[in-house]
Amino acid sequence: MNRNYKLLVVDDERNMRESLRTVLESRGTLVDTVESAEEGLTAIEASDYFMVITDARLEGMSGYEFLRETHERWPDLPVLMITAYATPKLAVEAIQTGAIDYLSKPFEPEELLHSVNRCAERHQLIQQNEKLKARLPFGYQLDDIIGNCQSLKELREMIRTVGPTEATILILGESGTGKELIAGSIHHSSHRREETYVRLNCAAIPETLLESELFGHEKGSFTGAVKQKTGQVEEANGGTLFLDEIGEMSRSLQAKLLRFLEDGTFVRVGGTEEQRVDVRILAATNRDIIDAIEAGEFREDLYHRLNVVQLRVVPLRERQGDVTLLAEHFLSGFGRKMNKLFQPLSSEVQHMLNSHHWPGNVRELRNTIERGVILATSDVIHPVNLPDFRLETRLRKEDDLSVSYEGLTLEEALASFERDMIRAELARNNSNLSKASQKLGISRHALRYRMTRLQLTSENGANDEDKPNGE
Numbered sequence: 001m002n003r004n005y006k007l008l009v010v011d012d013e014r015n016m017r018e019s020l021r022t023v024l025e026s027r028g029t030l031v032d033t034v035e036s037a038e039e040g041l042t043a044i045e046a047s048d049y050f051m052v053i054t055d056a057r058l059e060g061m062s063g064y065e066f067l068r069e070t071h072e073r074w075p076d077l078p079v080l081m082i083t084a085y086a087t088p089k090l091a092v093e094a095i096q097t098g099a100i101d102y103l104s105k106p107f108e109p110e111e112l113l114h115s116v117n118r119c120a121e122r123h124q125l126i127q128q129n130e131k132l133k134a135r136l137p138f139g140y141q142l143d144d145i146i147g148n149c150q151s152l153k154e155l156r157e158m159i160r161t162v163g164p165t166e167a168t169i170l171i172l173g174e175s176g177t178g179k180e181l182i183a184g185s186i187h188h189s190s191h192r193r194e195e196t197y198v199r200l201n202c203a204a205i206p207e208t209l210l211e212s213e214l215f216g217h218e219k220g221s222f223t224g225a226v227k228q229k230t231g232q233v234e235e236a237n238g239g240t241l242f243l244d245e246i247g248e249m250s251r252s253l254q255a256k257l258l259r260f261l262e263d264g265t266f267v268r269v270g271g272t273e274e275q276r277v278d279v280r281i282l283a284a285t286n287r288d289i290i291d292a293i294e295a296g297e298f299r300e301d302l303y304h305r306l307n308v309v310q311l312r313v314v315p316l317r318e319r320q321g322d323v324t325l326l327a328e329h330f331l332s333g334f335g336r337k338m339n340k341l342f343q344p345l346s347s348e349v350q351h352m353l354n355s356h357h358w359p360g361n362v363r364e365l366r367n368t369i370e371r372g373v374i375l376a377t378s379d380v381i382h383p384v385n386l387p388d389f390r391l392e393t394r395l396r397k398e399d400d401l402s403v404s405y406e407g408l409t410l411e412e413a414l415a416s417f418e419r420d421m422i423r424a425e426l427a428r429n430n431s432n433l434s435k436a437s438q439k440l441g442i443s444r445h446a447l448r449y450r451m452t453r454l455q456l457t458s459e460n461g462a463n464d465e466d467k468p469n470g471e
Ligand SMILES: Nc1ncnc2c1ncn2[C@@H]1O[C@H](COP(=O)(O)OP(=O)(O)OP(=O)(O)O)[C@@H](O)[C@H]1O
Pocket: 144, 145, 146, 147, 173, 174, 175, 176, 177, 178, 179, 180, 181, 182, 285, 286, 362, 363, 366
């Protein structure tokens, strides 16, 4: 498990170096030795040590300067200081500079080993602590997934069933539907809940670095790889690795991931040795994965590997009743943060929220409520505290006609409907006016007239190059 359980000895006396090595290696500790503080710093940069033993008196940079520098650069790295002239003053100085312990020559091997053991224990504690930090905060439990519509009930039931298994799970859903929340709750409902949970956002890391982030790299494997680095698959060993936005992964890395999924083995970038870990994989994407496969951007074999269990999260607009439920949930949450107890949402506000299309799903709703809470001057959210959804509606896809006309006059609503319909038809026909007008059942002339009236000409980019007889 601890491949890097190594200790560094810095001493300019050869005899001392060798006797330290003999004592320590007899107890199974791996030892590297260097002759100077300068070499010591280079060695620490290049390798992971759980502790350093240094002589106080060194040629060049002194042991104390070395101690100060290591303490500054690697505050968690324990250093044991050895000196021939033990005085209380020096001891205090060493401890203050950051040495964890202090030994005066001559010393018994047992004294040395005792001190080394203490450092090893401390190192383990730090590592455990990091593991603890890596654990998910609260707020990613099954109960945190709010929603009473049938599909969400089924989703929670599914998580309860497959969570505790070792199955690889692919989570699909539009942006903001709660995929990250779901991944966290799966980890929480698994037997690995006490172990590390690592989330890797494949879209946030440049493609060239993603492989090394995932599988780690050996020192010197590429420019900038000054130190060996363990990848996230190793960090997640024993626990869960959540590959978010997996649809953004390059095809070449997909091949390596596939191999990893098949037998749990991988090779660090620039390495030759095959490594093996025990990691449960969860993956998510908001892309239409079948589309991505058809476009040749996602490997079908990888899809099948990931797709042992598939969870589909439905968009918010299709979740009957959940908009209000979630809105009230976020309202009380944000209200609590501001020490404010809000009145239940008025039916007018509820109606406005429910008529919106929510392209950004739960995230958009959450932001909307957060904004409303900030803008509200009393303990009531008024319609004016909500964004103008009509503006956003216009940003939506051209061919989407399920618009809300809430708040528009009849004239406005008709114009909006007409505009949407014409735009959609133009989009479907590559802005060819003749074809679009045919589909709409009006003359080409009438279409042009309406477009001018609706101010659609320029904004829509409709071209008039298709004039059959060049008007
Ligand atoms: N069912 C839910 N109950 C409570 N909060 C939710 C729910 N679904 C989503 N949220 C909240 O909405 C926000 C967005 O969710 P999340 O980040 O999980 O979405 P996502 O699907 O990963 O989005 P993206 O594809 O953009 O990464 C988060 O603050 C999350 O806590």
